[in-house]
Amino acid sequence: MELTVGKFASAVNTTIRTLRYYEKIGLLVPGKKNDANQKIYARDDLKKFYNIQLLKSMGWPLIEIKQMLEETTYSFGEMVEMQEAVLLDKRNTINESLKMIARIKKVMNETGDLSNEDLMLLMNTIRLEEDQRMILQQYFSATTVDRIMPQNKRQQLAFDRLNKRLLSFFQASIHSGLRPDSQEVQRELEELFALIPVSRNELFHLDRPLDKPSEILKALLPDDMAEFFGEAIQVFYNNQFEGRGE
Structure with a gap:
C-alpha cells in the first residue's frame, strides 16, 4: 500500500x-x-x-x-495501565466538580443569583470541605465533627445554606464597618450556632482553646474575612464561657 x-x-x-x-x-x-x-x-x-x-x-x-x-x-499494556489511572483520576475530579455545581445550583435556586464574590466563596467552602473538617478537628472530638459536617444530600443542603448565610453576613458586616464583638455580629453567631446539629455542650466543650485564625482558615477565606471570622468566633466562645462562670 x-x-x-x-x-x-x-x-x-x-x-x-x-x-x-x-x-x-x-x-x-x-x-x-x-x-x-x-x-x-x-x-x-x-x-x-x-x-x-x-x-x-x-x-x-x-x-x-x-x-x-x-x-x-x-508496551501498550503499560500504557493502558498508566492511562487508566490518569482517566480514573480525571473522572473523580469531574464527578466532584459536578457534585459541587449541583450543590451550588440548589442554593442559587433558593436564594436567587449570587454575586460573583459570594459564589466563589461558597464554591470554595464546598471544594475545601476536608480542610474545614481539619479546622474543626483542632477543637472538637471526631464524633462532634462527624455530626457537624454533612453526610448526605439533605445535610449538604443545610450545610450550604448555613455557609451561604455566614459568608454573606460576615462580608456585609465588614463592608458596613461592624466590629467582630458588636451585638449584631454576636447575635447572628448565636442564631447560626443554633442551626448546627450538635448540642450546646458539644459546641462549647473544646479540646483546645481558640486561637487566631489558622493558616487553613486563611486559605479558605479572604484575609480580612478570615481575621474577622476568627475574632468574632473567639469573642463568642469567650462570652459563652463567661456566662457559664468558667
Whole structure:
C-alpha cells in the first residue's frame, strides 16, 4: 500500500491538515516518495496512524504519544495501565466538580443569583470541605465533627445554606464597618450556632482553646474575612464561657 497524503487522509477518515501537522511535529512522517516526488504513506504508516488515534482516544497528548512511539520497547499494556489511572483520576475530579455545581445550583435556586464574590466563596467552602473538617478537628472530638459536617444530600443542603448565610453576613458586616464583638455580629453567631446539629455542650466543650485564625482558615477565606471570622468566633466562645462562670 502506497498512498499520497490526500488519498491516505481519505482512507483513514482524517484531514490533510491533520497529517501535515503530524508530520510537522515528527509524529507521523512518511518515509517514501513516488516517481512524481510526492511523499507517500506505506502500510507501516497506516498501522502507526491507528496506534496514534488509539492513544489519543485514551487521552494521551500528542507530545507524549510521540515519545512513546519513539521508544523501541514501548508496551501498550503499560500504557493502558498508566492511562487508566490518569482517566480514573480525571473522572473523580469531574464527578466532584459536578457534585459541587449541583450543590451550588440548589442554593442559587433558593436564594436567587449570587454575586460573583459570594459564589466563589461558597464554591470554595464546598471544594475545601476536608480542610474545614481539619479546622474543626483542632477543637472538637471526631464524633462532634462527624455530626457537624454533612453526610448526605439533605445535610449538604443545610450545610450550604448555613455557609451561604455566614459568608454573606460576615462580608456585609465588614463592608458596613461592624466590629467582630458588636451585638449584631454576636447575635447572628448565636442564631447560626443554633442551626448546627450538635448540642450546646458539644459546641462549647473544646479540646483546645481558640486561637487566631489558622493558616487553613486563611486559605479558605479572604484575609480580612478570615481575621474577622476568627475574632468574632473567639469573642463568642469567650462570652459563652463567661456566662457559664468558667
